[in-house]
Amino acid sequence: MFEKLRETARELLSKGEVECVLGFAEGTLPMIYTPYHARKPEEAEKLVYGPFAAPNIATYLRKLKGKKAAVIVRGCESRTINLLISEKQLNREDVKIIGVPCTGALDRKRILKDYGGEIREARIEGEKVIVKGDKGEKAYVLEEYISPSCKSCLYPEAIDPDIKIDGPSRDGEKADFSDIEKIEKMSPAEKWEFFEKELSKCIRCYACREICPMCYCESCFVDSNRPVWVEPGFDYTDILSFHLIKMYHMAGRCVDCGACERACPLGIRLSFLTRKLTKDMKEAYNFVSGLSPEEKPALGVFSPDDREDFIL
Amino acid sequence: MKDEPKILAFLCNWCSYAGADLAGTSRVQYPTNIRVIRVPCSGRVNPQFIVKALHDGLDGVWISGCHIGDCHYQTGNYYARRRFYVIKNLLEYVGVEPERVQFSWVSASEGKKFAEIAGVVTEKVKKAGKFKRLAKKR
Amino acid sequence: MKKIEKEKLLRHLEEKGNLVRLDRARQDPLSVTKSSHLPQEELLLLFRINGDKGVEIRVPEGRGGKILFGVSPCEARAVDLLDLTFLRDRIDPYYKRKREDNVLFVLACNKPRSTCFCTSFGYGPFSGKFGDVFMVDIGDNLLIDPVTEKGSKALEGLELEEATPSDLEKMESLKRSAEGAITTVNIEGISEKLKKMFLDEIWADLAFKCVNCGACTYVCPTCYCFDIQDVERTNWGYRERVWDSCMFPIYSLETSGHNPRPTGVERMRNRIMHKFSYYPELYGEYGCVGCGRCIRACPVNFDIREALETLKEVEVAA
Numbered sequence: 194m195f196e197k198l199r200e201t202a203r204e205l206l207s208k209g210e211v212e213c214v215l216g217f218a219e220g221t222l223p224m225i226y227t228p229y230h231a232r233k234p235e236e237a238e239k240l241v242y243g244p245f246a247a248p249n250i251a252t253y254l255r256k257l258k259g260k261k262a263a264v265i266v267r268g269c270e271s272r273t274i275n276l277l278i279s280e281k282q283l284n285r286e287d288v289k290i291i292g293v294p295c296t297g298a299l300d301r302k303r304i305l306k307d308y309g310g311e312i313r314e315a316r317i318e319g320e321k322v323i324v325k326g327d328k329g330e331k332a333y334v335l336e337e338y339i340s341p342s343c344k345s346c347l348y349p350e351a352i353d354p355d356i357k358i359d360g361p362s363r364d365g366e367k368a369d370f371s372d373i374e375k376i377e378k379m380s381p382a383e384k385w386e387f388f389e390k391e392l393s394k395c396i397r398c399y400a401c402r403e404i405c406p407m408c409y410c411e412s413c414f415v416d417s418n419r420p421v422w423v424e425p426g427f428d429y430t431d432i433l434s435f436h437l438i439k440m441y442h443m444a445g446r447c448v449d450c451g452a453c454e455r456a457c458p459l460g461i462r463l464s465f466l467t468r469k470l471t472k473d474m475k476e477a478y479n480f481v482s483g484l485s486p487e488e489k490p491a492l493g494v495f496s497p498d499d500r501e502d503f504i505l
Numbered sequence: 506m507k508d509e510p511k512i513l514a515f516l517c518n519w520c521s522y523a524g525a526d527l528a529g530t531s532r533v534q535y536p537t538n539i540r541v542i543r544v545p546c547s548g549r550v551n552p553q554f555i556v557k558a559l560h561d562g563l564d565g566v567w568i569s570g571c572h573i574g575d576c577h578y579q580t581g582n583y584y585a586r587r588r589f590y591v592i593k594n595l596l597e598y599v600g601v602e603p604e605r606v607q608f609s610w611v612s613a614s615e616g617k618k619f620a621e622i623a624g625v626v627t628e629k630v631k632k633a634g635k636f637k638r639l640a641k642k643r
Numbered sequence: 644m645k646k647i648e649k650e651k652l653l654r655h656l657e658e659k660g661n662l663v664r665l666d667r668a669r670q671d672p673l674s675v676t677k678s679s680h681l682p683q684e685e686l687l688l689l690f691r692i693n694g695d696k697g698v699e700i701r702v703p704e705g706r707g708g709k710i711l712f713g714v715s716p717c718e719a720r721a722v723d724l725l726d727l728t729f730l731r732d733r734i735d736p737y738y739k740r741k742r743e744d745n746v747l748f749v750l751a752c753n754k755p756r757s758t759c760f761c762t763s764f765g766y767g768p769f770s771g772k773f774g775d776v777f778m779v780d781i782g783d784n785l786l787i788d789p790v791t792e793k794g795s796k797a798l799e800g801l802e803l804e805e806a807t808p809s810d811l812e813k814m815e816s817l818k819r820s821a822e823g824a825i826t827t828v829n830i831e832g833i834s835e836k837l838k839k840m841f842l843d844e845i846w847a848d849l850a851f852k853c854v855n856c857g858a859c860t861y862v863c864p865t866c867y868c869f870d871i872q873d874v875e876r877t878n879w880g881y882r883e884r885v886w887d888s889c890m891f892p893i894y895s896l897e898t899s900g901h902n903p904r905p906t907g908v909e910r911m912r913n914r915i916m917h918k919f920s921y922y923p924e925l926y927g928e929y930g931c932v933g934c935g936r937c938i939r940a941c942p943v944n945f946d947i948r949e950a951l952e953t954l955k956e957v958e959v960a961a
Contacts, residue, residue: 220944222758227944228852248943252854313757327754377598385600385638396673396683398888400856400942414553416893418872422553424560425872425885427683430641434560437595441552444591456942458672458858466595473594478587492591495583497573503593504586505609505622561876641874 195241197358198265201291202237205263211289215253216265217246223315223324224301228253230262240265243317244299244335249273249452251406254283264288267295268365269342269450271351272483273406276446279486282409292351294360296335297343298451302460304338341464342451345369345471352484370472376465388433394459395432401453401463402439407446414438440466445474445491448483510564510630514541514623515550519577520612521569527616528623535623538630539567546570548581552592555606559596562640565605565630569622572610582610604629605636645803646784646810655801656710656748666713666750666780672940674864676718679709680725680741681867684885687737691879707741710797713750717761717934719773721864722747727926728867737884746797747774749790753817755824758935760948763828769818781813828948829955830919830929837920839959841912849950850911852943857888859937859945860914865930868894889913915950 202214218229218239226246230253231237242265250264251273266274271290277283299322305312310328317323321332343349349363376384399415402408414422415435423434449471454463474480477500480491516522522543528535544550547570555566568589576582589608597603607626611619656662665675689701722742729738752759752768761767771777775794779786786806789795860866870887874880887894890911895904904910922930931947938946 221946221949222938222944225944230851248854253851256851311754311756381597381600381602383600384598388599396861396886398857398861399891400854400858403854403856404942412892416891421874422557424641424874425684425870426641426874426883427885428641430560430639433599433639434556437556437592437599438553440595441588441592456856456858458862458940458942466598469595469598470591473591477590492584492587495580495587497583499583499586500590501573501586503590503608505607505625 198242198291198293199237199240201356201358202231202240202263202265203234205289206231206237207234210261211263212260213257214240214263214265214291215250215257216240216291217242217250220245223312223326224299224304224322230257242267242293244296244322244339245301245315245317247298247301247452247455248404249406249450251277252404252452254288254406255409260287262288263291265291265293266351266354267293268346268348268350268352269295269448270406271354272348272448273450275352275483275486275488276407276448276490277409279488280446280490285486289356290351290354292354292357294358294362295343295349296361296363297339297346297349298455299335300338300340301455304333307333340451340455341372341462342449342454342468345449345468347481348484370468373465373469373472376469388465389429391462391465392432392436393429394461395427395436396459397427397432397435398458400456400458404452404456405443406452407443408439414442436463436466440470443467444470445478445480445482445493447471508635510538510627510633510635511540511562512538512565512567512626512630513558513563514539514567514569514626515544515547515554516541517547517549517570517577517582518543518545520571520575520610521547521619523613524569524611524615524619527613528619529616531616533616533620535620536627538627539623546576546578546581547585548576548578550585550588552588555592555596556639559601559605559636559639560641564636565607565626565633567607567609567623567626569609569611569619572612575612601639602633602636604633644779644786644788644806644811644814646781646786646806647801647803648783649780649785652785652787652801653712656712656797659797660710661708662710662712664712665715672858672862672936674718674721674862674934674936676711676714676722676747677725677864679707679711679745680722680738681729681869681886684883685737687871687882687884689879689881705737705740707744709744710746710748712748714747714774715752715934716749716766716768716770716773717752717759717932718864719747719749720764720766720770721932721934723773724865724922724926724928724930724932725867727928731926746776746793748776748778748794748797749774751777751779751814751818751821753780753821755821756935756939758938759825759933760828760935761933762822762825763830763933764929764931767818768821768825769814779814779817781810781817784810786810786814826948828933828951830951833951833955834920834923834929836959837916837954838924840954840957841916843957843959845953845957846912847908849915849953850908853890853907853911853945854943855890855892855907855910856942857890858940858942859947860888860890861886862936862940864934864936865918865932889917915947915954919951 213230217226220227312326314325345368570582729735775791918930
């Protein structure tokens with residue numbers, strides 16, 4: 194199934210067009226692909242793509258600065274690359290973009306929970322994930338276990354790739370924000386309770402920050418101790434402060450790839466926040482991040498007639 | 506006095522702060538709940554300040570700058586407007602009462618308006634009550 | 644070994660004090676046993692300026708007093724390793740109080756996970772020498788054996804039956820199947836080898852996929868790094884101890900601005916070196932218990948077992 198991709202990668206590497214091909218390889222646990230960069234033509238054999246790839250691969254481009262790399266991307270990852278270019282973090286000439294089809298990334302933790310036992314093997318068969326473990330073999334419909342962010346994805350396919358690998362992709366027309374709207378309709382007290390329940394699990398390991406391709410700052414506001422923007426504790430007030438400011442920094446820069454949510458070891462639904470941002474930016478400024486490398490970040494521009502119904 | 510809400514106001518140097526000054530020199534009364542921090546421009550107000558203020562125990566935050574088109578630095582308040590929209594929405598979304606965070610445009614000549622809006626902000630924050638949720642307890 | 648009905652034992656413990664059940668759900672990803680001794684956030688002292696009386700300082704008692712029921716052998720072993728840091732050369736009073744108060748009821752692991760590799764470290768899922776009381780769930784009953792005096796005291800007043808040969812046989816068979824389900828990583832000689840590998844190029848390769856979040860270190864039952872911070876308010880404040888992680892850039896950042904571990908490569912190297920080289924050198928024990936938590940929590944599938952295999956294969960000049 195990955196022949197076309199591997200062939201492309203092999204060719205790029207053997208012709209010396211790129212120094213490495215960045216993508217995913219099989220991992221050591223079921224339902225996980227691990228970030229991988231093939232540097233020799235024979236290493237192209239290891240490259241894979243599909244729902245088991247949880248992180249946003251564009252994060253790894255910062256580790257390859259100064260190198261000519263090809264990168265295997267889905268829609269969200271290609272939009273991230275556009276953002277990185279527009280924020281001057283990446284030169285378009287340095288990357289060769291290989292677009293692959295995307296049927297959404299798997300919400301692995303939900304399958305682990307629903308299975309209830311130890312899963313030892315997993316594979317994808319058509320539209321199903323087949324898992325095997327100490328509770329026997331079970332099949333899960335992929336679409337039902339896809340990340341919430343992927344469910345509201347409008348651009349599953351890579352934008353302007355240099356090379357395109359064909360295959361079945363998601364339908365990008367069905368963006369659905371009904372769960373976000375449901376939260377918006379709650380009373381402040383209900384909202385508070387809802388998010389306290391969700392976010393207080395946070396242990397501030399910053400997996401969400403580190404996995405995020407747009408969190409590339411050399412020093413982060415949480416690490417500042419003069420002044421202390423966010424106090425170091427694990428109290429909910431500290432946790433919420435961190436997430437609020439982090440999310441604010443993501444406004445108009447988040448492509449809602451869902452990598453932060455999938456990275457969270459505690460399984461916090463960060464998409465409740467990222468998808469709210471996506472929805473707000475679209476509604477207020479008709480802005481969708483990362484559609485073109487020339488586009489300016491939404492909070493870096495303005496329009497004289499921006500909405501101000503919230504101003505006294 | 507203990508039950509009176511405390512409101513932190515970030516006022517831009519060129520308009521709203523001068524407006525507050527005018528209110529004072531014209532002897533127009535406004536509520537004493539307001540604590541003022543002078544900033545060069547409403548665009549100087551990082552939304553981080555708002556979160557930090559609420560976390561440190563303030564009950565409300567009010568940010569005021571020059572009217573749109575009047576910014577001393579030409580465009581500062583245009584950028585600020587977008588930022589405030591985002592942070593206000595986020596705060597409301599996680600359960601902070603919408604009354605607590607307020608924005609306004611007040612010019613240097615609007616001493617009376619300044620006092621009026623100070624009243625409105627205070628009323629709104631009073632309605633929401635003391636804010637203990639985001640303040641860290643020990 | 645003795646035996647007892649599980650419900651009877653639980654009723655007895657419930658009356659004794661603050662019972663924390665760890666046997667019902669898999670304790671994942673965080674080790675409750677670790678955080679019961681070294682909380683994520685721990686208040687060290689409170690201070691308040693009290694008019695002309697000067698500064699008042701209050702030090703909280705911070706007692707433990709938990710009965711941890713169903714601690715896995717790996718977690719209990721991890722606490723023994725924490726002792727080396729907090730109780731051996733210098734005594735940490737906050738840790739010591741909790742360590743003295745908490746009682747650890749260790750439950751043998753009947754169903755190891757696919758990520759377990761505890762047998763690599765000279766013990767296994769049925770090792771009965773950790774914690775205060777060792778228990779084996781043989782289905783209808785618990786086989787039980789106090790390990791420490793504290794453990795015997797916790798069982799006082801309970802009528803325990805003598806375990807029958809068939810009970811012991813059941814235990815042996817459970818033990819065999821559990822041990823058989825675990826993949827052992829051969830780490831012989833790794834600590835000596837690592838000493839020669841500080842400047843090896845392999846670290847850059849190993850660290851490539853790592854994004855340097857703190858997930859592995861926070862879920863690790865033996866990682867104990869912390870930070871002490873003062874939080875100030877107008878006329879009061881407090882000093883607290885919070886978890887910290889060697890994976891973060893500011894962990895090793897010095898006041899001068901110099902950072903001896905400037906990139907993820909050095910930080911990754913430190914994490915592995917600490918567990919597999921520095922710990923053995925200092926204490927004669929590995930700093931890893933093979934519980935596999937870091938493998939399960941890692942967002943990018945950095946597998947410590949795989950890393951150890953890679954490190955073993957690297958050729959180093961003598």
